[in-house]
Amino acid sequence: MAQLVTLSARCVKVENRRRPFDFSCARAVNPLKPRLRIAFVMKKQQLQLLAKQHGTPLVIVDHDEIRRNYAEFRRHLPQVQCYFAVKANAEPAIVRTLYQAGASFDVASLPEFMLVYENIKKLPAKARQDFIWDKIIYANPIKPRETLCALDRYKPLVTFDNLAELQKIKQYAPHAGVVVRLGVANTGSQCELSNKFGCLPGEAVDLIVAAFKLGLVVECLSFHVGSQCTIFENFVQALNAAAAVMKEARERGHALKILDIGGGFPAPYNKHVRPFGELARVISAEIARLFTKDIQILAEPGRFLVATAATSVARVIGKAIRDGKRCYYIDDSVYHTFSGIIFDHCQYPLSAFKSGKKEVCAVFGQTCDGLDCLSQSELLPDLAIDDLVFAENIGAYGSASATYFNGFPPAKIVHVNQ
Numbered sequence: 001m002a003q004l005v006t007l008s009a010r011c012v013k014v015e016n017r018r019r020p021f022d023f024s025c026a027r028a029v030n031p032l033k034p035r036l037r038i039a040f041v042m043k044k045q046q047l048q049l050l051a052k053q054h055g056t057p058l059v060i061v062d063h064d065e066i067r068r069n070y071a072e073f074r075r076h077l078p079q080v081q082c083y084f085a086v087k088a089n090a091e092p093a094i095v096r097t098l099y100q101a102g103a104s105f106d107v108a109s110l111p112e113f114m115l116v117y118e119n120i121k122k123l124p125a126k127a128r129q130d131f132i133w134d135k136i137i138y139a140n141p142i143k144p145r146e147t148l149c150a151l152d153r154y155k156p157l158v159t160f161d162n163l164a165e166l167q168k169i170k171q172y173a174p175h176a177g178v179v180v181r182l183g184v185a186n187t188g189s190q191c192e193l194s195n196k197f198g199c200l201p202g203e204a205v206d207l208i209v210a211a212f213k214l215g216l217v218v219e220c221l222s223f224h225v226g227s228q229c230t231i232f233e234n235f236v237q238a239l240n241a242a243a244a245v246m247k248e249a250r251e252r253g254h255a256l257k258i259l260d261i262g263g264g265f266p267a268p269y270n271k272h273v274r275p276f277g278e279l280a281r282v283i284s285a286e287i288a289r290l291f292t293k294d295i296q297i298l299a300e301p302g303r304f305l306v307a308t309a310a311t312s313v314a315r316v317i318g319k320a321i322r323d324g325k326r327c328y329y330i331d332d333s334v335y336h337t338f339s340g341i342i343f344d345h346c347q348y349p350l351s352a353f354k355s356g357k358k359e360v361c362a363v364f365g366q367t368c369d370g371l372d373c374l375s376q377s378e379l380l381p382d383l384a385i386d387d388l389v390f391a392e393n394i395g396a397y398g399s400a401s402a403t404y405f406n407g408f409p410p411a412k413i414v415h416v417n418q
Helices: 044-054 063-076 092-101 110-117 125-135 145-152 163-172 201-213 233-251 276-290 303-309 337-343
Strands: 058-062 080-085 104-107 136-138 157-160 177-182 218-223 258-260 296-299 310-322 325-330 350-352 359-364 373-380 388-391 412-416
Touching (some): 044 310, 044 388, 063 080, 063 092, 063 276, 063 303, 092 104, 092 110, 092 303, 104 110, 104 125, 110 136, 110 145, 125 136, 145 163, 157 163, 177 201, 177 233, 201 218, 201 233, 218 233, 233 276, 310 337
Parallel strands (some): 080 104, 104 136, 157 177, 177 218, 218 258, 258 296, 325 359
Antiparallel strands (some): 310 388, 350 388, 359 373
8 A cells, every 4th residue: 555645844933833734745546446344355264364363342543544544535636634533442553554654644632632642652863853743633622621731842833622622732832833623513413512613603713813813823724513523514504604604704904815615424334324425425526616726725634544443252151031122231331442332422232253044132231230231132143152153343442441340341452464
């Protein structure tokens, strides 16, 4: 897989710290092979072998799939600089693979920033600073002062959406560049974000003006349409709102040259999710219509890059008949790999390695909590104690929010094709 190599660099002067991301200096990404679901790429026998070798519960992360997803994003949106949203899966090996592939990074905490920094800390000082300026954005609009103090030495790009946060940045991270985040419609998205973050369109330019008056440099406008956005109109509305804000800012003497269109790019969890290429065509058409070519476009895909890259394997540890329904208990839970059921509003259908007539059953996790139910309507064959089951497309917001609840540790993670 060819690597995407950026030669862009911000200038040292604070008033013009970022030069345009030069895609002409990047080596082309190889064309995609036909997309394959991970269960067919990694045969059932391989999953069973890994489970036998490492035990269960187990999460297998396929780095070839991560590289394929990154290549697909770049192929369909070649004009957009791709910032991986680290929160989707902060495994150091995943960050390393995407770093090697040429990705940029969206971080939302100091530990996530330092996780990315681990990959660049041995670079020469100028190259390291250029990477921070060009390829990292701190996208959490609310930050404790301790985080801002720690970040200031790195002079990063940080996000805000209100005056109090702006004043806090000025006090504790005066060397940072700033991004104003716009609130946009999140209708129908799996996880809504605009109820928590984003200023009103009518407030945005006033915040931009206030930032410049404080001596800060607003480098970028951003928005987020909500995670797993399958309603493409959300992107259209958001791009139009952003164009209006940037026009007003320009008329008031503050022309912005960078637009961050956030995340929300949907993972193909099921047949109802329209192909990414369709969304990319909509986004590309609106960008071409609304913005001049000198506007740099960034995006923050998270689940799109990693969701399909992981498979969970678990073992049946108990079974019972309750109210006439067969119930299985596995050695994983919604407090662990399947935490996305609770926190991400996502379902992960289970499959069995053995064949046989399937019937509707319930599947519970290993903890003592009644909430720990993976599904009340799973279709599985008759399974025995110690039989294995697996769930695909569990690479985003699963292990990332796993806990040690009830004394059970998170599943072991095994990386393949690194």
